[in-house]
Amino acid sequence: MPGERLKPARLGPRDVVHVGSAGLRARPMRVVLSALGIAIGIATMIAVVGISASSEAQLLRQLDRLGTNMLKVAPGQDMLRGEKSKLPKEAPGMIARIPGVEEVGATGDLESTVRRSEKIEKSNTGGLSVKAASEDLLKALRGTVGAGIWLNEANGRYPSVVLGSIAAERLGVTGPGQQVFIGKHYFTVIGILDPLPLAPEIERAALVGWQAAGTLLDFDGHPSQIYERSTDASVESVRKLLARTADPSNPQSVEVSNPSAALQAKAATEGAFDSLLLGLGGVALLVGGVGVANTMIISVLERRHEIGLRRSLGATRGQIRIQFVTESLMLSGLGGLAGVMLGAAATYVFAASGGMPWVIPIWAVGGGFAATLCIGSVAGLYPAIRAARLSPTLALQAG
Numbered sequence: 262m263p264g265e266r267l268k269p270a271r272l273g274p275r276d277v278v279h280v281g282s283a284g285l286r287a288r289p290m291r292v293v294l295s296a297l298g299i300a301i302g303i304a305t306m307i308a309v310v311g312i313s314a315s316s317e318a319q320l321l322r323q324l325d326r327l328g329t330n331m332l333k334v335a336p337g338q339d340m341l342r343g344e345k346s347k348l349p350k351e352a353p354g355m356i357a358r359i360p361g362v363e364e365v366g367a368t369g370d371l372e373s374t375v376r377r378s379e380k381i382e383k384s385n386t387g388g389l390s391v392k393a394a395s396e397d398l399l400k401a402l403r404g405t406v407g408a409g410i411w412l413n414e415a416n417g418r419y420p421s422v423v424l425g426s427i428a429a430e431r432l433g434v435t436g437p438g439q440q441v442f443i444g445k446h447y448f449t450v451i452g453i454l455d456p457l458p459l460a461p462e463i464e465r466a467a468l469v470g471w472q473a474a475g476t477l478l479d480f481d482g483h484p485s486q487i488y489e490r491s492t493d494a495s496v497e498s499v500r501k502l503l504a505r506t507a508d509p510s511n512p513q514s515v516e517v518s519n520p521s522a523a524l525q526a527k528a529a530t531e532g533a534f535d536s537l538l539l540g541l542g543g544v545a546l547l548v549g550g551v552g553v554a555n556t557m558i559i560s561v562l563e564r565r566h567e568i569g570l571r572r573s574l575g576a577t578r579g580q581i582r583i584q585f586v587t588e589s590l591m592l593s594g595l596g597g598l599a600g601v602m603l604g605a606a607a608t609y610v611f612a613a614s615g616g617m618p619w620v621i622p623i624w625a626v627g628g629g630f631a632a633t634l635c636i637g638s639v640a641g642l643y644p645a646i647r648a649a650r651l652s653p654t655l656a657l658q659a660g
Contacts, residue, residue, distance in 0.1 A: 291556060292592060298552040299596025299636070300603060302544075303629045307604025310625040312611050319617040323458060329519070330496050331401070331459060334487040334507050337516040346514040347483045352507040353395065356487060359502050361495025366398030367484040368463070371474060373444035375422075375467040377432050381442075387431045391443055392466045392485075393474030394423070401488040402460050409437035409452030417470025420477060422448040425464040429453045443467060444478045460488070550593075550636035557589050557644035578649035585648050589641020590634060597633030601626055 334356065339346040349355075357365045371391040374383055399411050410416075412423055422441060424434055429450075432441055440447045448469065457463050474480035487507065491499045504515040571581065605621055612619040 295556040296596035300600035303600025304603035308607040311608030311621040314620040315612040364401040364490040366401030369393035370485040394468035407455040418472040423452040427464040554640035581649040582645040585645035593637025
């Protein structure tokens with residue numbers, strides 16, 4: 262009708278995707294290089310969060326297996342005498358009578374050294390110690406014997422020894438039946454323990470029976486470490502009673518600690534440097550965004566003829582803006598998707614190599630991908646506005 266104002270055609274979602282991907286299809290190599298910057302930034306962020314989460318999950322799994330209900334009792338400094346005090350011989354038995362206590366094991370430090378043979382210098386200890394061990398020690402530690410058997414009432418009175426995992430490695434002992442030299446006697450190795458994260462001092466020790474330590478190694482019978490397991494609900498109440506029960510006459514010289522606290526603290530501080538590493542990933546992501554913006558600006562300059570032709574055929578400025586913003590979002594989205602996959606793959610390799618669970622928080626994936634889209638929209642906004650402002654006549658002349 263004469264005088265009726267023409268209305269511009271509307272672009273549907275399919276049309277927006279088609280025109281937005283046209284520039285990407287025409288320049289695949291540039292797309293790959295521009296998306297790579299975004300991918301590196303997102304991959305860094307995903308890998309940092311994933312590796313930290315996997316390590317923390319491993320620590321928490323280890324804590325669940327080992328338990329947090331073990332307390333360790335040791336003699337402290339005697340304030341009156343100015344020397345290290347001694348726990349009474351009856352201390353393990355008295356602690357076992359505390360309500361809520363389930364298992365009690367003890368060790369006693371010995372002055373003897375352990376060597377592969379008597380021909381090795383006595384001073385060459387290799388950082389290993391010799392300890393008397395009670396029969397219930399392994400239960401209290403929730404430890405396992407990797408090879409051989411544990412000390413019992415029968416073999417604990419003879420020259421037999423169980424080695425911690427590190428002690429066996431340093432002594433070159435590969436299995437039961439071999440002998441090591443302790444004090445003035447050869448002891449037969451009857452067992453090798455698996456690693457004990459809550460008791461690293463046991464991993465570096467040669468453990469002999471309580472009775473054999475007294476008859477062969479001049480052990481005085483005073484425990485130097487007592488390991489106690491109680492029910493989860495009674496840990497705090499037992500902790501309050503341990504010092505007075507272990508040494509009623511001198512409770513102030515008794516030290517009580519929780520070995521699992523170290524693992525708990527490690528789990529709590531596992532992500533201490535995440536903010537720094539995430540910041541580095543953010544910088545890489547920002548650099549990638551600048552690369553996308555640069556690519557879009559060059560794309561606008563190279564496609565002025567196309568823009569002028571579309572404007573002369575009736576495309577509005579808003580449609581031109583939508584085209585270039587969509588192109589920028591798709592470019593960033595491709596980089597973000599590739600970055601998520603690379604970050605997840607890096608986390609998987611790290612977790613698999615360390616025997617850890619593969620954990621990638623959903624918020625990290627969602628947040629990282631959302632960040633790429635935000636950067637893509639911001640990076641494409643200025644080029645889109647610039648493209649929409651081009652005069653159709655001048656754009657066609659430039660082409």
